[in-house]
Amino acid sequence: MDVILKGKYIISCKIKAVTGLHIGEGNNSLEIGGIDNSVVKDAEGKPYIPGSSLKGKMRSLMEFAEGKVKENLLVETKKEKDGGIYIHMCGDKSCIVCGLFGRNHGKHTLKNGSESDFTDSVVPTRLIVRDAKLIEDSITEEMKENLDLEWTEVKFENNIDRITSQAHPRQSERVPAGAEFEAEFVVNRLEVDGKDDGDTFVKKFVQAMRLLEDDYLGGQGTRGNGKVQFVDIKILYKDREAYLNAAQPKVVAQAKDLKNLQF
Numbered sequence: 698m699d700v701i702l703k704g705k706y707i708i709s710c711k712i713k714a715v716t717g718l719h720i721g722e723g724n725n726s727l728e729i730g731g732i733d734n735s736v737v738k739d740a741e742g743k744p745y746i747p748g749s750s751l752k753g754k755m756r757s758l759m760e761f762a763e764g765k766v767k768e769n770l771l772v773e774t775k776k777e778k779d780g781g782i783y784i785h786m787c788g789d790k791s792c793i794v795c796g797l798f799g800r801n802h803g804k805h806t807l808k809n810g811s812e813s814d815f816t817d818s819v820v821p822t823r824l825i826v827r828d829a830k831l832i833e834d835s836i837t838e839e840m841k842e843n844l845d846l847e848w849t850e851v852k853f854e855n856n857i858d859r860i861t862s863q864a865h866p867r868q869s870e871r872v873p874a875g876a877e878f879e880a881e882f883v884v885n886r887l888e889v890d891g892k893d894d895g896d897t898f899v900k901k902f903v904q905a906m907r908l909l910e911d912d913y914l915g916g917q918g919t920r921g922n923g924k925v926q927f928v929d930i931k932i933l934y935k936d937r938e939a940y941l942n943a944a945q946p947k948v949v950a951q952a953k954d955l956k957n958l959q960f
């Protein structure tokens with residue numbers, strides 16, 4: 698396969714938490730006196746949105762939207778005691794999901810039990826998602842007065858035992874509504890075996906942004922958390938020349954939100 702890099706689309710924007718946002722740290726050990734269910738934080742102790750969380754969620758939404766969640770199109774990515782984790786991945790060279798979000802080399806076990814090898818279809822992953830850093834000013838002094846911790850709030854959730862009616866409160870940390878994060882995405886424009894991507898993949902990516910706004914990011918999304926909005930969006934394009942002679946990138950589209958983005 699012949700692959701040429703034609704250029705890069707760079708999408709920069711802010712991600713605004715419209716409701717509280719909980720992106721958990723996973724099943725890490727519980728600190729003494731700590732919160733049961735804390736949010737992921739950077740080395741400075743500030744919450745951020747890991748690129749992997751954004752990419753994983755957008756991929757999953759795109760898999761459903763493109764009709765790729767089918768037994769013969771799902772592969773096991775992680776073996777777990779009580780059943781593996783399946784995501785869509787396939788060898789179809791024209792697959793828009795795998796083309797944008799990537800596919801892995803080697804043999805895979807499909808959900809239907811068969812084996813498949815996608816090595817022949819692997820091209821460099823077009824989409825790169827950066828970690829999104831908290832914009833500190835977005836959490837105002839006024840908001841801080843109502844926070845339980847420096848940057849976050851702690852919410853109690855009750856699980857009610859259906860027999861005894863006893864409540865089992867559980868703490869959950871979340872980033873408050875109104876917080877904003879600085880985000881950047883890169884979509885590589887490739888030419889594969891003489892076929893130029895053009896703006897196909899960057900347009901698909903914008904579709905994934907739209908899907909995410911009507912879904913949720915992080916945990917407890919069906920219970921009020923995780924509504925996000927993309928604001929102050931700018932899409933730039935840098936072709937190969939721009940890298941050779943430091944030319945200014947071209948502004949492809951710009952808008953205050955997705956509703957107003959003409960792209």
Ligand SMILES: [Zn+2]
Pocket residue numbers: 765785786787788789792793794795796
């Ligand atoms: Zn695919």
